Amino acid sequence: MSQQQIQQRIQDREKEVKLLQQEVEAINHSADQTVKDSEKIFTEMIRLIQKRSCDVKQQIRSQQQTEVSRVKDLQEELEQEITELKRRDAELKQLSFTEDHSNFFLNYPSLPPLSESTHSSSINVRPLRYFEDVTAAVSELRDKLQDILREEWTNISLTVTHVDVLEPEPEPKTDFLKYSCQITLDPNTAHTHLLLSEESRKMTLMEKPQSDSNPSDRFTYHGEALSKESLTGRCYWEVEWKGYFFYIAVAYKNISRSGDEKFAIFIYVIYNFSHSIKQQIYTYMLF
Known part of the structure; x- marks a missing residue:
């Protein structure tokens, strides 16, 4: 040097x-x-x-x-x-x-x-309860607040632990692996021409429809499917594929399930492999 x-x-x-x-x-x-x-x-x-x-x-x-x-x-x-x-x-x-x-x-x-x-009749002596209903109502409010705090506290804790702190960009694969996450596909979102297998971790494009049901979350135009898992912070996964082309994207859960524009469904396409590949390859992705 x-x-x-x-x-x-x-x-x-x-x-x-x-x-x-x-x-x-x-x-x-x-x-x-x-x-x-x-x-x-x-x-x-x-x-x-x-x-x-x-x-x-x-x-x-x-x-x-x-x-x-x-x-x-x-x-x-x-x-x-x-x-x-x-x-x-x-x-x-x-x-x-x-x-x-x-x-x-x-x-x-x-x-x-x-x-x-x-007083034409005798005084009716009622049970000595009086304000007990107020106590019950306040207790119910306390229980509801505890439930809300318990639920929201989990979200707050997750937010605190995912503070966007400057980190060096990972270079070798070993650095990527600490961000690895297991992704499974949601069958309720998969297009009817997609066949899910291997515990919804494998997706195959088929010529004929694979399901007659039509859940509201199912994609109806492009051959796409969303993952069951939500992604937060840095996430890394590997995709093994073979064929002519495919798209991998990061999208919101509530994206439109229909549309005839090429990128109307996915918010942002990360990789677009359109050249013919016969052998298996691995795609490394980090967000």
Whole structure:
């Protein structure tokens, strides 16, 4: 290696070191900002829950006062009625002790009439439950929030672990293998002229339709099929094939299943081999 080549390599490595240092600073800045934003969001969520808790508490207390006031008014009316009944009972008892019956019949009509009772029937005693339904509703809300947090926490954790950090481009095949993933084809998306075999890992183009069913996810124009697996982050897989040509692409799950334009189905065609090849080859793909 010449001195010029050594100096050039030194410059290249110094640039790489500088880029890596910038990457470290960017990671730290992004992490700090994300922690700050996350704390703010969680604080807002906690405040919202606390506010709703105060609202429920206030509503319960208000209803408590209303119900207690209603019951106390009823209790007071009943106590007044009891007092009046006791007074009338005492007056009748006093009159009953007189020996002059004519005097009894003379004085009885002069007694003041009893006030009409506002309660024609007895008070129904209900089970002492009252606000238990509120407790059940709040418990149900708690369970729903726990389910949502449990589900969303998985998504958040996956997002955190798939941070797009600068990594050196893999060169030898051994570097690619750490990103390898097993791909299986979804039969519900496969065109009717495609035959899936070997546990949906092999796809063969056939002259005649292979299925009479027509699921809504099936491709209807091009001979295509989607994988069952979703791809996130860096992914590497190998495709063994033989024949004249084929297309490999990365696409969204909800892409159109019909269309007569050559690339109307796949969002982006990665490889397009259109020359005749008789022998088997391997295609290495990394995204």
